[in-house]
Amino acid sequence: MSAGHCTTCPYCGVGCGVTLERRADGALAVSGDAQHPANQGRLCVKGSALGETLDLAGRLLHPQIDGRRAGWDEALEQVAQRFGQVIEQHGPQAVAFYASGQLLTEDYYVANKLMKGFIGAANIDTNSRLCMASAVVGYKRAFGGDAVPCSYQDIELADLVILTGSNTAWAHPVVYQRLVKARQQRPQMRVVVIDPRETATCDIADLHLALRPGSDAALFNGALHWLARHDGLDRRFLRRHAEGAEATLASAAQWPPERVAEFCRLPMAAVTAFFDLLSEADNWLTLYSMGINQSSSGADKCNAIINLHLAGGRIGKAGCGPFSITGQPNAMGGREVGGLANQLAAHMGFSASDTDRVRRFWQAPHIARQPGLNAVELFQAIASGQVKAVWIMGTNPAVSLPDADAVRQALKRCPLVVVSEVMAATDTAELAHIRLPALAWGEKEGSVTNSERCISRQRAFLPAPGEARADWWILSQVAQRMGHGAAFAYRHPAEIFAEHAALSGFENQGTRAFDISGLATLTPAQWYRMAPVQWPVNAQHPAGCRRLFADGRFFHADGKARLLPIAPQLPKNAPSAAYPLVLNTGRIRDQWHTMTRTGKAARLMRHLSEPFCEIHPQDAAPLGIDHRCLVRLDTPHGWMLARAQINPGQQRGSLFAPMHWNGQFTAQGRVDSLIPPVVDPDSGQPESKHAPVRVSRWRTAWQAEIFLRAEAPAPAGIYWSRVTQEGATHYIMAGASPVDDWRRWLLRHFPADELTLQTAQLAQHGFHAIGWLQGRVALAFYVGRGAPELERSSILQAFEQPPAPGAPRLALLAGRGAADRPAAGATICSCFGVGEKRIIAAIAEGCHSAAALGERLQCGTNCGSCLPELKKLIQQHASRRVA
Ligand SMILES: Nc1nc2c(c(=O)[nH]1)N[C@H]1C(S)=C(S)[C@@H](COP(=O)(O)OP(=O)(O)OC[C@H]3O[C@@H](n4cnc5c(=O)[nH]c(N)nc54)[C@H](O)[C@@H]3O)O[C@H]1N2
Ligand SMILES: Nc1nc2c(c(=O)[nH]1)N[C@H]1C(S)=C(S)[C@@H](COP(=O)(O)OP(=O)(O)OC[C@H]3O[C@@H](n4cnc5c(=O)[nH]c(N)nc54)[C@H](O)[C@@H]3O)O[C@H]1N2
C-alpha cells in the first residue's frame, strides 16, 4: 500500500473521503481526506474507528453449502443450477434478489442487470426500500426524475436550515459538523429541528418543534399557506416553472396556524415562530431523512416539503432546496442503477419505450416488463411459497425488516436461501443454505454516490482474505453459469462502470436526470484514479454539476415541476387501549445498523452498550418503571427486552428504541420483530417510526455481569446482552427466576471448572466471584438483586494486570478499581475514551465549556460527535453546582 491511500468511508451517505497510512508500528492510521469535497478532512467517530474493524475475526472466508465448506466452483454451480431449476419449473417470478445500498455501484449494476434483463423478472429490491423509497417517489412526482437538487455547500450558504426527521448529529455527523461551523461563522444563520423527541441535534437548534409523531405534512402545508398569506411566494417562478400551484395552495389554505398547532400538538407560538423564520429568511434549506421517509404517508410528506420550496422559489439557488440526506454509502448509487423493484436502470422505468431501450442496450433476452415485488411484499411472497429461491446480498433482513420474526420464519421455509456476506454469523446468514464470502471495505474496488450526487471511489488497500471475492465477480460468475456468458464477461469493475455510464447517456438527450455519459470512456487506469465528481457528468457539464434546476427546467415532459395537494395523514396504526404508546426507532451515535462491523470495536460499544428504551418520566412512573430497570415491549407482532432510560426529552406517549441490536448481541432485542409491516401505498416504504406498543417492567429476580477470558455462549432462557471488549467476553445478564446456588450456576453455564474461585457472598443473595488460572484473572462475575454497580474499566484492567493480593484483589472482587484510579463511567467521548464520571468531576472543578473540558480531558477534540452530550452534562452539572 502506498502512503496516503484514499478511499471513501463505508458507513453513512455523507460519503467522507478517508486516508489510510501505514504507521511505523505496522498499524493503519485512518484520517479524513482533506481533499474530499464531502468532509474536507473531517471524520466522525465511526469513521475514525474504521481501523479497529478490519481484523478478520468472525469473517466468512470460504463458500459454504449447508454448513460445510465448499469450493467456489461447486458453490457457484449450485447457485446457478438451483436458481435455474426454480425458473424452469415455476417461471422467473419465483426467484428474487434482495440487495443493499451498501453494495458498490458496480456490484449493484450487475445484480440488477442479471435479474431484470436476463432472468426476466423485476424481483430485485433492496434495503433502500426501508430507507429512501419515499424520497424517491417525492422527487419523481415533483421533478419528473429522482434528482436531489442540492449540495453540502448549500448547508453553509443557507440562512435558515430546517432539519426534519433527522438526527443529523448522530446519523450524519460530518454534515452536522459543517452546519455547526457555518453557524459559528455566520451567527445570523437559524436552525430549526423538527423531531418528536429531543435529540443531540437539538443542541444547535434555535427552535425545536417536538411535534406529534407523524404530523409533519400539516406543518409544511401550514407553512405554505402562511407564505401565501404573507407575500412569501415566488409567483413568477410558479408561473414559469411549475404546475399544480393553484390546487396545492387551495388545499394548503385549510391549514391555518391554529389548526396546524392543534393537529401537530404544538404551541401556537412555536408554529408561528417557525413560519416567521421562513418569511424572514432569504434562502432556506430543508434536510430530511427517516423521520419523514419511514411513514405510511412518507412520500406525501416529501412532497409537502418540496411544495414549499417550489412555491417559495427556494430551489436551484445557493443555500436552498429540499435535500433528502441518504443513509447508506451507496443509497444513491442503488437508485442510479435501478436497484428498486419498480425501476429498471439508469433512472428508467417500465414504460414500453424504456424497457425497449434497456433491452436493446443490454441485448437482453428476457427483459422484465413489469415492476417486481418490493421488500415487504417479497418476504411475504417467500412466506406464501410464491417465491422459492432468494439471494440476499449486503443486508440483514432478519433484523432490519419490519415483522422480523415473520421474515425469519419465511426464510426458514424457503427452499433456497443464498447469502453473500462478509461476516460468518449474522441473523440472516444463519438461515442460508449457501453462504458466499464477499470482499469487505478496504478489500474491494468500486464506486459509491453520496447524498449530494457525488460519485467517489472506494479503493482496496488490503489483500483479499481467504477465498472472499468481490460481489460483482460472484454475480457475474453465476450469470455466466446460467448461460449469459457474453453479457457478463466482466474482468474488472471499471468495465462495469463504463457500461453503466454509457447506459445513463444512451438515448438520453436531456430527458433523464442521471447522465454520467462523460465517464463512459474512462480507461481502467482513469477509473482507478477518478476524483470525486457530482453528476450529471456529460457534454453540458463535463466537470459535474453542483446544483440542479438552476435554469428552472425539470424532467417532466413539459419541463415544469409539479406541486401536489397533500392531505396530511397520521400513522396508519393508531395507539389503542391494548397498545397505548407509540414506538419510535432509529440510530445511535456509535453503531451502524445491525452491528456486524461496528459491533467489533470495543470503543464503539462503550457509549451505549445495551439495547435500551427511552421513556418520559410521567409515562414511566405509573408503570413502576425506574431508570435502568429492564422493560418488556410488546406489539401484536413480537416483543423485546431493553434497559429503561428515563428521559424528559422523550415526548409523552412515545418511546424510543435503537434499531441495532440483534440475535448475535442480545437475547431478545430485535426491535423490528415488533414493527408492523405497514407501508406507504405510494413508495412501499415501511412505517418504522410509529408502532403502537405496550411497555411493562420486566420483573427480575437477579441481575449480573460476567467477564471471561475465554469465548463462551450466553446461557439460554435469561436476558443477556453482549458487550464487545478487548481481551474479554463480557455479558450483562438478568433472570426472572431466583437461583439458589450461584457457584453451581456459574459452573454449569460457563467454562469455570479449572479455575480457582475467590468468592464473596453478599447480602440479599448477592454473589461475586473472581476465577484465577495460573496467576491470571480468567473470570469475574457479579450478581445482585439489582444491576451491579461496577467499574468495568478497572475489571478489564485486571485481566491485563492481575491485582496484587490484599486490598487491590478485594477491590476487584467488589467490582471496583484500586483507590488511586478514579471511576470512568459510561464513555461519552469514544475517540479518547473519556467517561461520564471524569467529565462530571472536571465540570465540578470548573470546566464550564466544551473547550475547557477538551483542554483538560481531550474529550470532544477529535471528531466532535460528543459535543452535544458534553454541553448537556455541563448544563446539568454546572447549574446544579450553582443552584
Ligand atoms: N450512527 C449511525 N449513523 C447512521 C446509520 C447508523 O446505523 N448509525 N445509518 C445510516 C442510514 S442507512 C440512515 S437511513 C440514516 C438515518 O438517519 P436519521 O434519519 O437521522 O436517523 P433515525 O435515527 O432513523 O431517525 C431520525 C429521527 O427521526 C425522528 N422521528 C421519528 N418520527 C418522526 C416524525 O414523525 N417526524 C419527524 N420530524 N421526526 C421523526 C426520530 O425521533 C429520529 O430522531 O443514518 C445513517 N447514518
Ligand atoms: N425499526 C427500524 N428498522 C429499520 C430502520 C429504522 O430506522 N428502524 N432503518 C432501516 C434502514 S434506513 C436501513 S438502511 C436498514 C439497514 O439494515 P441492513 O441493511 O439489514 O443492515 P446492515 O447491518 O447494514 O446490513 C448489511 C449487511 O451486509 C454485510 N456486508 C457489509 N459489507 C458487505 C459487502 O461488501 N458485501 C456483502 N455481500 N455484504 C456486506 C454486513 O456484514 C451486514 O450483515 O434498516 C432498516 N430497518
Ligand code: SF4
Ligand atoms: S460522517 Fe462518519 S460515518 Fe458518515 S461517511 Fe463520514 S466518517 Fe463515515
Ligand SMILES: [Mo]
Ligand atoms: Mo438507511
